[in-house]
Amino acid sequence: xxxxxxxxxxxxxxxxxxxxxxxxxxxxSFTGYNVEKAWRNILKETLDRLQLKESAVDRIxxxxxxxxxxxxxxxxxxxxxxxxxxARFYMDNVASVIDIGGQDSKFIRIDKGGNVADFVxxxxxxxxxxxxxxxxxRALEVDLxxxxxxxxxxxxxxxxxxxxxxxxxxxxxxxxxxxxSRENIIAGINESIVNRLVSMxxxxxxxxxxxxxxGVAQNIGIQTALMKKLKxxxxxxxxxxxxxxxxxxxxARNI
Amino acid sequence: xxxxxxxxxxxxxxxxxVMAAGFSPMKILGDVHKGTAAADEYxxxxxxxxxxGCLADALENSGKWSGIGVAHGCDATDHHYxxxxxxxxxxxxxxxxxxxxxxxxxxxxxxQELKRFIDNLDKQYxxxxxxxxxxxAISLSNQVKSLLRQLAPLRVKKDIPNRDYFEIMRxxxxxxxxxxxxxxxxxxxxxxxxxxxxxxxxxTFLTGSDVSFVEFMDLLDNAGFRVVRDDLSLGERYxxxxxxxxxxxxEALVTYSFDMPRSATRVPSDGRLEYILAVLKDTKIDTxxxxxxxxxxxxxxxxxxxxxxxxxxxxxxxxxxxxxTPADNQLFTRLEAFKETIxxxxxxxxx
Ligand code: SF4
Numbered sequence: 102x103x104x105x106x107x108x109x110x111x112x113x114x115x116x117x118x119x120x121x122x123x124x125x126x127x128x129x130s131f132t133g134y135n136v137e138k139a140w141r142n143i144l145k146e147t148l149d150r151l152q153l154k155e156s157a158v159d160r161i162x163x164x165x166x167x168x169x170x171x172x173x174x175x176x177x178x179x180x181x182x183x184x185x186x187x188a189r190f191y192m193d194n195v196a197s198v199i200d201i202g203g204q205d206s207k208f209i210r211i212d213k214g215g216n217v218a219d220f221v222x223x224x225x226x227x228x229x230x231x232x233x234x235x236x237x238x239r240a241l242e243v244d245l246x247x248x249x250x251x252x253x254x255x256x257x258x259x260x261x262x263x264x265x266x267x268x269x270x271x272x273x274x275x276x277x278x279x280x281x282s283r284e285n286i287i288a289g290i291n292e293s294i295v296n297r298l299v300s301m302x303x304x305x306x307x308x309x310x311x312x313x314x315x316g317v318a319q320n321i322g323i324q325t326a327l328m329k330k331l332k333x334x335x336x337x338x339x340x341x342x343x344x345x346x347x348x349x350x351x352x353a354r355n356i
Numbered sequence: 357x358x359x360x361x362x363x364x365x366x367x368x369x370x371x372x373x374v375m376a377a378g379f380s381p382m383k384i385l386g387d388v389h390k391g392t393a394a395a396d397e398y399x400x401x402x403x404x405x406x407x408x409g410c411l412a413d414a415l416e417n418s419g420k421w422s423g424i425g426v427a428h429g430c431d432a433t434d435h436h437y438x439x440x441x442x443x444x445x446x447x448x449x450x451x452x453x454x455x456x457x458x459x460x461x462x463x464x465x466x467x468q469e470l471k472r473f474i475d476n477l478d479k480q481y482x483x484x485x486x487x488x489x490x491x492x493a494i495s496l497s498n499q500v501k502s503l504l505r506q507l508a509p510l511r512v513k514k515d516i517p518n519r520d521y522f523e524i525m526r527x528x529x530x531x532x533x534x535x536x537x538x539x540x541x542x543x544x545x546x547x548x549x550x551x552x553x554x555x556x557x558x559x560t561f562l563t564g565s566d567v568s569f570v571e572f573m574d575l576l577d578n579a580g581f582r583v584v585r586d587d588l589s590l591g592e593r594y595x596x597x598x599x600x601x602x603x604x605x606x607e608a609l610v611t612y613s614f615d616m617p618r619s620a621t622r623v624p625s626d627g628r629l630e631y632i633l634a635v636l637k638d639t640k641i642d643t644x645x646x647x648x649x650x651x652x653x654x655x656x657x658x659x660x661x662x663x664x665x666x667x668x669x670x671x672x673x674x675x676x677x678x679x680x681t682p683a684d685n686q687l688f689t690r691l692e693a694f695k696e697t698i699x700x701x702x703x704x705x706x707x
Contacts, residue, residue: 166685181693205686216700222690224650224677 102159106349107140108180109167112203112231113316114139116147117346121354124190126151127343129316136167160356162349166204176356180345185209185217187348188312191338196308199298199327199335200344201317203231208302221301227266229297231317236266237290240273241283245320251287252322258288269293291322295330313337314344361421363410363436365429365566365654366619367589368454370470370609372599375493375533376485377477379422383529383590384410388569388682398443404651405680406568407432414440418447423480425473427452430621430654448480456622458614466610474606490605496533497599503540504528504595507547511584512559512639514550518573518583525590526570557582558698559641563632564659564675565649566590571682579691581645585635587628593617620658629662636671643698645691646675672698 103125108115110132118126128147132139140163148155155173163171164183171177180200184207188198198209205222206229212218227233238248252258259281263269269290276286294317311333317323318341328335340347360379362369371381386392386409395411414424424447426437437451453469455462474485507524510516524543527536553559560581566589567573576583586592596617602608618628636644644666648655656677663675674694678687 166689179689179693179696181689182696205689217693217697219697220693222686 102354103153103157104350104353105144105158105161106183106346106351106353107144107161107163107165107168107171107174108183108343108345108349109136109140109163109165109171110180110203110316110345111166111205112235113342114143114165114167115343115346116140116143117340117343117350118147118151119347119350119354124340124347124350127340127346129342132167136170137172139167140171160353162353162356164345164349175353178349178352180205181207181209181220181222182217183345183348183352184314185211185215185348186351187340187344187346188314188338189215190347190351191340191344192310192312192336195310195312195336197311199302199311199313200315201229201231201294201298201313201323202315206230206298206301206315208298208307210306210308221303223297223301228269229294229301231315233266233269233294234290234317234320236270237273237287240270241277241286243283243287248287249320249322251284252291253325255282255284255288257285258292259285261286261289261293287322288326291320291326292330294323295326298327299330307331307333309333311335312344314341316342318342358422359420360423360425361414361418362425362427363407363414363433363440364427364454364589365407365433366621367593367616368427368429368433368613368621369425369452370427370473370613372490372493372497372605372609373470373474373477373485374423374425375496376489377474377481377483380532381529382421384413384424385526385530385568386410386413386680388571388680390416392680398439402651403432403435404565404649406565406649406652407436409568409680411436411440411444414444418444421447423447423477424449425452426450428454428456429619430652450476450480454613458622463610463614466613467606470606470609487605490609494599494605494608496537499537500528500533500540501595501598503537503544507540507544508592508595510547510550511582512641513553514547515552515554516547516550516582518577518581519570520547521583522567522570522573522590525588525594528594529590553582556580558643558695559584559639561632561636561639561641561644562586562588562591562647563644563662564588564647565652565655565678567647569680569682572678572684575684575688576645576691579688580695581643581691583645584641585639587617587619587631587635589619593619620654620662625658625662628658629665632662632666633669636666636669642670643672644674645694646673647678648675650677650679 102121106117114132160175163174168177184200188195200207209220210218359382360374392408395408562583599612666673
């Protein structure tokens, strides 16, 4: 059986191709303003690369904020469920998933049966999401890959106290003007994202093992700050960014 | 009959008094499609967008109204009264200081307050609001509430989309009451002939800030949540109880105000939780959607202890903050995920 998961996020579109046991291929591209173009392109490129025809695909499940725009999907499923299922593919006994996406962050608690027991999501605010990191990286003129590593060279972290992305950006600019090092500022930004996440998770119980997913999961500075703050070990799958698409492809097997 | 507009936050405004003065009461709801820009220049950002939308509505439409009444509910209503007096021109604006406590002292105070409001209307419009006029208005109002009490339970049995329920509530607080009675009778005949409650929809109790635009009700429906009970002002709070028969109609209005299902603006709010739990038990529904409008402090604060108490009883319960916007994709995802968790467990879910 060949199934496909398409995760149409606010910043990136992800695809995962799976057979009944394994992940065959996965890819990420920018969503842009045209959701339909985004999924059609990534689907075509992937099938061409794998030398497959669309008719060879048994089922497609779409997820992400643009899921309802995927006309060829056999079903749409929310990204909360897909991330839970995707994380279990990586770690069978996962108990908690923290997903940091472009405009949403989520904490998902998974019960012993592998179902979503409960979840919390950020209210509509970019602070604590990938979009926040993007804005900050732009203000610091650093690309996101360097941004991830630079915080590890920080001697201390410069706290960012503004809750609002727009004001946090001007706070960053004033720190630059004061001569604060980029590394220290980035460490402060990572801490502020982690603080937002932890306050969002609030009183929900974080049980281990914990898997971190989403585009921001690759950021080593965030991983480190999160582990330090929560005093737990966090697992980051290599496929963290396409985790939702993997979950969708797995769910497609059983619909 | 000319409209007399009012702004309140938990069904505090005594509609019957302006009806007795010869006006048609009309609750201001704002217009989510026009947004709040017209009002923003007069307000600090911490005011909830619903109240901002109401001011924008008043700035645009006050010329069509005979008067505006503002009744004390939350902090927004209080501060808005002061601001509206400065910025909404060409229409008299009245203040009704509804007490938030419900003890004997508050009762005595509120009787005096309603009499003061009546006096002010008498003077402003050269009318005489007497006991007879008030009793007639109360009788008409009770007729509306009685019809709504016949309509509302049909939501549990029949296919009544959330938007249809919202629409009868919107009419009830905005249409002249005489024509409303006929309208509700027709709606009752229509609803009685609807198809049975649709399979696949989750019967839901809706609580929290008042819902003032139909798109939010559509969002719930599209995500699979059918509102069959609620405690909103544009909902059951408006019609759950009738205005009692009493020798003094003013005292009857005070009793009504104190006995209606409690909003989060009133203290203590234990009664609000008791009401919700009693309704859930009575209707045998196990799903609660609780929402608060951004910057709506009364419901945000109330949720801190109300929601854990509801969850603690084992009900499916989701609480979230929402905006004053007709489209909300993120919220739709959260609701759908809530539905998925309920379905996969075949029942309970707490989010
Ligand atoms: S939404 Fe909340 S804050 Fe706004 S007027 Fe209503 S009760 Fe007050």
